[in-house]
Amino acid sequence: MNLETDILIIGGGSAGTMASIVAKEQNPDVDVIIFEKGEINRSGSIAMGMDALNIVVQPGTTTPELYIHSALIATEGILDYKPSYVMAKRSYSMLKRLESWGIRFPRDDENKYISLQVHAKGSFLLEMDSPELKLVLAEKVKEAGVRVINRTIITKLLVDEGQVNGALGFNIRTGEFVVCKAKATILANGGCARFSLPNSGYLYGTFDYPGNAGDGYSLAFRAGAQLTGFEYTNCSPLIKDLNCPLLYITLTRGAEVINALGETIDLEYVSTQNMLKELREGRGPIFIKMNHLSEERIQEIERILFTTERPIQKKFWENRGIDFREGLIELGETEYQLCGGHGMTGIVVNEKTETTLKGLYSAGDVACVPFQHLTGAFVFGEVAAEEAVKFVSNKDQCKVEQDLIDEEEQRLISIMENNNNGSVSVQDFEYKVRRTISDYVVPPKNETKLERFLWWLPRFRKDLKNIRITDYHELSKFEEIQFILDCAELSVHASLARKESRWGWFHYRTDYPEKDDKNWKKHIILEKGIKSGEVQTLLVPIKKGGEN
Ligand SMILES: Cc1cc2nc3c(=O)[nH]c(=O)nc-3n(C[C@H](O)[C@H](O)[C@H](O)COP(=O)(O)OP(=O)(O)OC[C@H]3O[C@@H](n4cnc5c(N)ncnc54)[C@H](O)[C@@H]3O)c2cc1C
Incomplete structure (x- = not known):
């Protein structure tokens, strides 16, 4: 399949759908294509809906400055201020946009949005009540006239002299090779959910959407973009064996966490570090306890857990015979992941979502705007669209070397053979x-x-030739393994470079157990070295800016 477009979006999740809708809104004459590895109605982290928009600055209640204050605590100072500031500043108008699409944000008796505190400072989390969120987005994409190419995995970005001109991939069912030349490309294909192995042992039993295998990080790195935050390897204490989220839903509504000794754990503002500490210091298992809550509260929690994100939870608890009114919910550690939404890992972007490569924008979990969650995916999807629309106006399609295309097609054919x-x-x-x-x-x-x-690492790469590939779906898994290997390599280099411990457990080095702000309050940036495939690390001062 040979395609040409003005704006190519890779990934039809939260950021990608938003970017496509806004691009068409900005200029209906601009042609937009989304390549989605799964099926856009249900793909990505949302899948159904979400119970909250985690960062919203409500006028008169909180401010972007307070959000930056809070983000500085969460990141321990390793923050590029400007993108986070822009996200906070635009968050309320994003809420209003979603509301105008029929997404519900519950209000209290005084008609104020219901907000909860999960950050160190300020009540930024606003409740959301829309199990059909992903379908609404997918429908808006269709209405806008965006071309969606489902079940197509992108395996390579087309780059010429530091400019990205489109991408290559294949259909994971038919194997059809896909070429898409584009004047601008937006990478919106999530983080690396499949990083370490979940304790359950299930490859796909991950907390985050398992279709995200670090594809975007690897594609961007191979294309020559800068990345950062790969030493922030994070995990969460979530429902044991199921790895489903519930902390923000239960703990903000009065639930407590107790350890094996029956002691209540001090959680400050939903501190996962304190829970992980209990497990690591041998006071686990740990449990969520709700038997002290009113029937009304428990029903509210059940309604959210059993409808919005993963309704399978209802069946899970029924099968285990656990009723929240009496029984305890055991928490276990999830797998480690790399993520720009729940963590600090991603492609280096500025507040305009520009990466270090011309023509390449990046939004959502694949981009490093620490702890940006769904708010960041939506806001920067919007920003990326605005910037890309400006970039493509009056721009001709770039020439792409046919050799690059042939080389990638031949590589895929020879793996199959x-x-x-x-x-x-x-x-x-x-x-x-x-x-x-x-x-x-x-x-x-x-x-x-x-x-x-x-x-x-080189042994794994050499052994790739021994993997059995009998269909295109397996070929896509083969490609994903290479993305995962690239992510692990990036993470190792960043972790070796940061010769200190930071972020509690998430970058704890036994050979450098102390935090060392004097030498290491800096960004660790990764990029491709001159030798083929080599990872180069740079130490860059903290970027302050904007209103801060
Ligand atoms: C279980 C869970 C609960 C959450 N709850 C909340 C919440 O309540 N509030 C909140 O604010 N945030 C929440 N978050 C975070 C939020 O959902 C994410 O930050 C956000 O959805 C990320 O959007 P994204 O577009 O970057 O990634 P995604 O929505 O995951 O989309 C990425 C898309 O890219 C596609 N893709 C990947 N690789 C390729 C490739 N090579 N080629 C083509 N397509 C590709 C994937 O199939 C996927 O559809 C939650 C996250 C999870 C996982």
Whole structure:
């Protein structure tokens, strides 16, 4: 399939759908294509709906300045101020946009939006009550006249002299090779959910959307863009075995967390670090306790948990015979992930979503705007669209070298031909890669451990030839394993570079156990070195700016 467009969006999740709708709104004559690996009605982190917009600055209640204050605490100072400031500033108008599309934000008796405090400072989280959110977005995309190419995985960005001119990929069912030339490209394809192995052992039993395998990080790195925050390897204490979220829903409504000794854990503002500490120091298992809550509160919690994000929870608790009125919810550690939404990992972007490559914009979990959550995906989807529309006006389509296209097509064809009789299934291979990430890349870290992964890395890459690929779906999994390997390599380099401990457990180095603001209150930036594939690390001062 050979396509040409003005704006190509990779990923039809929260940021990608928003970007496409806003681009058409800005200029209906601009042609927009979304490539989505899954199916746009249900793909991505939202899938159904969400119970909250985690960051909203309500006029008269909070301010963008207060949000920056809070973000500085969460990031321990490793924050590029401007994008976070812009996100906070535009968050309320984003809420209003969503409301105008029929998304419900409950209000209290005084007609004020219901807000809850989960940040160190300020009540920024606004309740949202819309299990059909993803369908609304997908419908808006259709109405806007955006071309959506589902079930198509992008495997390479087209780059020429530092400018991105489109992308290449294939349909994961038919194998059809896809070429899309574009005047501007927006990467909106999520974080790396499939990083370390979940304790359950299920490859796809991850907290975050398992279709996101760090594709965007890897594509951007290979294309020459700068990335940051890969040493922030985070996990959460969530429902054991199911890895479903519930902390913000239960704890903000009065639930408590107790340890194995029956002691209540001090959670400050929903501090996951304190819960993880209990587990690590042997006072687990830990549990959420709700038996002290009123029937009305429990029903409110059940309604949210059983309808909005993953309704399967209802069945899960019924099958376990647990009723929140009496029973306890056991929490367990999730797998480690890399994410610009729940964490601090991503492509370096400025407040206009520009990356360090011309013509490439990035929004949502794939971009580094720390802890931006759904608000960031929506706001920066909007910003990316505005910027891309400006960028493509009066711009001609760039020339793309046919050799680059042929090379990628040939690479994919030869995997299908050569790996047909491989001895290892793609699932077994991924299991081993991610188990090794669990062994060496995640905390507690030290130089020897991290170097052990670098010892394994070339062996894994060499062994790719032994993976058995019999259809295009398996070919897509094969590509994802390479994305995961790239992410692990980036994470190891960033973790080796940051010779201190920071963010509690998430970058705890046993060989440098102290935080060292004097030398390390800096961004660690990663980029491709001159030698092919080499990862180069740079230490960059904290970027303050804007109104701060
Ligand atoms: C379980 C859960 C609950 C959450 N709850 C809340 C909440 O209540 N409030 C809040 O503010 N935030 C919440 N968040 C965070 C928020 O959902 C995310 O930050 C946000 O949705 C990320 O949007 P995104 O567009 O970056 O990624 P996604 O929505 O995940 O979209 C990425 C898309 O890219 C596609 N893709 C990936 N790779 C490729 C490729 N190579 N080619 C083509 N397509 C590709 C994927 O299929 C996917 O559809 C939650 C997240 C999770 C996982």
